[in-house]
Amino acid sequence: MTDTTSTITDTSEAGLDRVMAAAEAAAPVFGGLRPAERAAMLRRAAAELDAAADELVPIAMAESHLPEARCRGELARTTFQLRLFAETVEEGSYLEAAIDTADPDWGMGPRPDVRRMLVPLGPVVVFGASNFPFAFSTAGGDTASALAAGCPVVVKAHPGHPRLARRTGEVVAKALGDAGAPEGVFAVVFGQETGRRAVLHPRTAAVGFTGSIPGGRALHDLAASRPRPIPFYGELGSLNPVFVTRAALAARGDAVLSGYADSFTLGSGQFCTKPGVLLVPEGTGLEALAADVAGRAASRLLNERVTEGFETGLAELTGHRVTEVLVRGAAAEGDWTPTLLRTDAASLLEHRDVLLEECFGPTSLVVTYTDEEQLVEVAGALEGQLTATVQAEDGDAVAARLLAVLTEKAGRVLWNGWPTGVSVTHAMTHGGPYPATTSVLHTSVGTTAIRRFLRPVTYQSVPQPLLPEALRDDNPLGLPRRVNGAPEAG
Amino acid sequence: MTDTTSTITDTSEAGLDRVMAAAEAAAPVFGGLRPAERAAMLRRAAAELDAAADELVPIAMAESHLPEARCRGELARTTFQLRLFAETVEEGSYLEAAIDTADPDWGMGPRPDVRRMLVPLGPVVVFGASNFPFAFSTAGGDTASALAAGCPVVVKAHPGHPRLARRTGEVVAKALGDAGAPEGVFAVVFGQETGRRAVLHPRTAAVGFTGSIPGGRALHDLAASRPRPIPFYGELGSLNPVFVTRAALAARGDAVLSGYADSFTLGSGQFCTKPGVLLVPEGTGLEALAADVAGRAASRLLNERVTEGFETGLAELTGHRVTEVLVRGAAAEGDWTPTLLRTDAASLLEHRDVLLEECFGPTSLVVTYTDEEQLVEVAGALEGQLTATVQAEDGDAVAARLLAVLTEKAGRVLWNGWPTGVSVTHAMTHGGPYPATTSVLHTSVGTTAIRRFLRPVTYQSVPQPLLPEALRDDNPLGLPRRVNGAPEAG
Incomplete structure (x- = not known):
């Protein structure tokens, strides 16, 4: 049996401040990595989680009362998901890179050179779910998609599996660090009040949440009430008729x-x-x-x-x-x-x-x-x-x-199927109108979940050497891009 | 001089209810049109607005105090924008159609056939700006992108140019109707309280807003406070250093x-x-x-x-x-x-x-x-x-x-340019972190503005004849699609 007597204390307000400051400091470094570099970090996290299965699964079983086969299968889903996001990052179409070259004859008047891509939002706070202690929790879909997008992640540990959250967090943080990720890119914090503070924290750029309608709605309202409102991606409840x-x-x-x-x-x-x-x-x-x-x-x-x-x-x-x-x-x-x-x-x-x-x-x-x-x-x-x-x-x-x-x-x-069992694929949607989610435009499962943590930026007439690599004429990253409204010729 | 003595009365609560009910009834019909059909409607609206220039421009000048050349140029921008969205609709990549075929060997376990596309949100309420009475108002960017997405639009007329709003609305509504759009797909309503009611109206699916920080923030908070929160796309203020x-x-x-x-x-x-x-x-x-x-x-x-x-x-x-x-x-x-x-x-x-x-x-x-x-x-x-x-x-x-x-x-x-003058192109971003906008993930100018009014839906194992045309194997609409994570071979 695993030890269930040790207690985990709530993260202090000062402790949360330190974690958020470190996440913010890590954001430009982590977000500025090349796709292959970030993909390697995601794969390292997956590998270390797989390697820790014999340690993590018993903790999950003890804390969630879920049977072993289910826990092992769920961990496999979790690491598969991290690897699929690594592929997504490498493939690069998620950046939506687009170039409109200068055009003196553009229909509404001469057009300057404008180049658009998606960039990471910044530190993301993730609230995991109790019912999937691996796949929808500490290293689950919200974390995987936010990291893939280039956002540091601060997980608010679910009180239903605090020891698993802590240990999973240690494995992930060490793996990312060993693979070269900057300090502060991943952390786990504890306590309900800490969670509220994290949603309100000025350095938080977005929130991912999986849980109940009342809990999710309360945090949604908190996020909307901030001096600077931030996106709140809550996956709440569903009847699934x-x-x-x-x-x-x-x-x-x-x-x-x-x-x-x-x-x-x-x-x-x-x-x-x-x-x-x-x-x-x-x-x-x-x-x-x-x-x-x-x-x-x-x-x-x-x-x-x-x-x-x-x-x-x-x-x-x-x-x-x-x-x-x-x-x-x-x-x-x-x-x-x-x-x-x-x-x-x-x-x-x-x-x-x-x-x-x-x-x-x-x-x-x-x-x-x-x-x-x-x-x-x-x-x-x-x-x-x-x-x-x-x-x-x-x-x-x-x-x-x-x-x-x-x-x-x-x-x-x-x-002619059954709704339980959500495959992690490119074309999956795990979302829907409220109260299924608080953000009807998005999915929390599947590779397009990454879009939640990215925002568009357009560079106008910026010289080649100062453009992000993704938008340079010679396309050094080999990204799929659109040029003047059509796919770029290979 | 144009007549400035006639007054326009606020839309009554019952009147707004009728408009919203008609918009909701129109939504599935309008959203279900083929791309070429909706594109033709957008082009008809553009043509009728161009044809009405000699009537509309004097009203705009009288109400906004803007000079004639500016008003004519802005109207040209407005109709260019409608036509560019017609092209976007026809081109079809905005639907993000993606097919993952069934795969018994998928890494996390056998994968069913899943097919994803974006579908319209439903009725959109648009609050136009006073400073661009054509391009960011009644028939402006929010309206054009929402209609392009397949959403009925209800414009809350700007009090700075009520007569222009009413007349522009009449031209657009007639043009859409003449081109075969369903009744209720476009309407203009009046009054500040009507605007608040429209944001809170149960049939409203999303709101587009251009205006001040205090006004936009108040409506954002209202949208977030609804029993069913909805997306609120506010473009508010900027210093543009x-x-x-x-x-x-x-x-x-x-x-x-x-x-x-x-x-x-x-x-x-x-x-x-x-x-x-x-x-x-x-x-x-x-x-x-x-x-x-x-x-x-x-x-x-x-x-x-x-x-x-x-x-x-x-x-x-x-x-x-x-x-x-x-x-x-x-x-x-x-x-x-x-x-x-x-x-x-x-x-x-x-x-x-x-x-x-x-x-x-x-x-x-x-x-x-x-x-x-x-x-x-x-x-x-x-x-x-x-x-x-x-x-x-x-x-x-x-x-x-x-x-x-x-x-x-x-x-x-x-x-080495100047920020005034926002070209309407594919790669443009007119957006940014709060308070520039209330929705950092999006732009209100450029063809990707359409993304604000669409949500993903995935069909799992649905037989060919019952799938939307966009997702059928034979691709009858000729859309650009992704199959199993890669662009579909032409």
Whole structure:
């Protein structure tokens, strides 16, 4: 067993000041590195994290109650992500380098030579999530994308896994330093008040956050209230509804229902992409689903705070007059078995303020509809979502309209799949309208997550030797660029 | 003379509700058009505005006190901008279409087929500026980029040119409608309280604003306070400092000083890119500059509110104990001649809270330095700027460091030019850290301004016929796309 008795004290106000000053001092040096140099640092961090797996995984298991295989897989995802961002940095199109050469005949009057690229914002404060202690925490997606962008990172450690945060931070900081990164480029700080101070700190340039709606909203408001407001990228909550057509149910009902049970119970229902609602036709036989769910093993939730939030939300759902409890989950010695509920579409719409709210943990709500038109109606009533899923068959008349409405509501729209499990790829979006996120223009997963930590700068008539290398005529970095509105000839 | 007696009443709350409902209803139709269809609408609006020049220009002159040549030039810029966005829409790379095909061997585990593109946000509310009644107002850059993105636009008319706003709006709305755009895609509303309501309106998806720091900040805070926060793109204030090295002054002092006088008096000093501060070596002869400025003609400011703000700011500057008045501008029958002030770099830094604030109107401050190191020091003390300019010679030792610091402070960095006059191009940035803007990631001028009104959506495993055309295998729209992280082979 790992040691759980040692306590970690909150970072002092002076300590945070020192960390932020060091991050700011590191910013121009780190941001000014060549792509290959920064990529090498990201790869070194990945390698050292992989090498520390046997030390880190047990700490993660002890602090998060997640099983070993899950922790090892998540760490692999984390280091894969760092390496993918290293590739992104080297490839260089993320800089959006563009050159408009001087043009005396430009339609609105003579145009000077203007050259644009993206530059790093400066120190980024990252609030990790409890449910993914590796991939969405200390060295997770926000950290990887901010470092890739060239921004120093200060992580506010999640109180659910402080020892893992500290140790992960040590490994990453040492790896970056060993690879030549400047002092101050990465640090971990502790304490809730420290987190508030970090959002308000004058040297902070942006914030990445993964967590609850109330917590994220409070920090969002704080960031907006600063004398100098800064971008706040909060990934908050999502219901992740799944819409099953009659035809899909008829063609593969058993597979749909067991896939649903797998998805909503994955990680004890503690995924931000957990399907919280499944819409199926009235008359769908739910006995096998209920038996399946009732037979699932109990598991410990992440921590006391998650458990309390789950118990409160669950009581509200199970006690609601329009819900029927199909499977009543139970807690034994802190382990929970999953709960399955049912209502109908009309009741869902009538009580949307309660029933369309996320309940983080092992529970989900089956909603029966009488008319497929109700699927479109429920879709239209949704708030912003990370994901929305359609289970349908070719030729389903409702599918196209459903996809159109869900495109307006969600960052990711799935067909005949399950929302849990977000692949880290170039074309991924893990985002969406509020309250899925506080910043609808962006994703927190996938290579385009880097865009959150960059801003455009244009150089007008600056001589070649004084231009950043990315914008010089001879393109010494070999970047993909646009010249006068079109891709530059190789 | 044009009729200035007719009054325009504020839009009622119910009237705004109707406009916003119509905009929301138009959003999916307008956003779902093919690129060529939306481009044709933008071109039709440009053509009809050009055709209405002889009607619109006199209204603009009467309401803004700007001369005819300036108004005609600005209208030409406005319609050029609409046509450039039409090209941008047709070219299609702004959609950032990306396809990652399914990959069972993907490094973090099997990857499904995921396809990403940008989609319009929904209805955008635009607050135009008074100082550019065409190019930054009703049919200006915010409107053009939002329409190009596929978003309906509701313009809150600037009170400085209500009749021009109304008539411009009529021309644009009719042109869009004649070209086949859905009802509700463009409207103009009136009244300050209407503007506040529009920012808070549940159907509003984003706001574009050009104006003062206090006004913009108040609306920014309102947008952030909504139950569903929305992006607020405010372009607020800027000092636009110009740093002149000893060598530049020695080599071409006369040209630098007369260029400065031209730039800061352009449009009666009512450009957001007006150089408010010019740093020159101590001992620089300022007599010719003072004579030049003193000889400049008087001109009427935009409106009563601008005049009042200018008088207050000017009194603060001229009455400050560390400033010397080189040329005292005077008002005669409402027309102002320019004011020129002087101080030294140490005093500027000591009283930066007053002296580094924008004073909108015909005045500027010459700052003398004893040591070129003070240029870097002043640059480091700046808040966010739209522009920063270096006047220097090849081989100037301070230039590289100055450019590096200014890159952190400004959206556009100029070399041996003047900041007034912002070309509309692909690589332009008209933006910068707060308070230059409230949204440091973006520009309000240039084709990338479209990015402000788009959000990413990813489709996972969606069958070909149900995918948006932009993401289908056969690429029916002929878009530039990225496939598996690299540009798609043509």
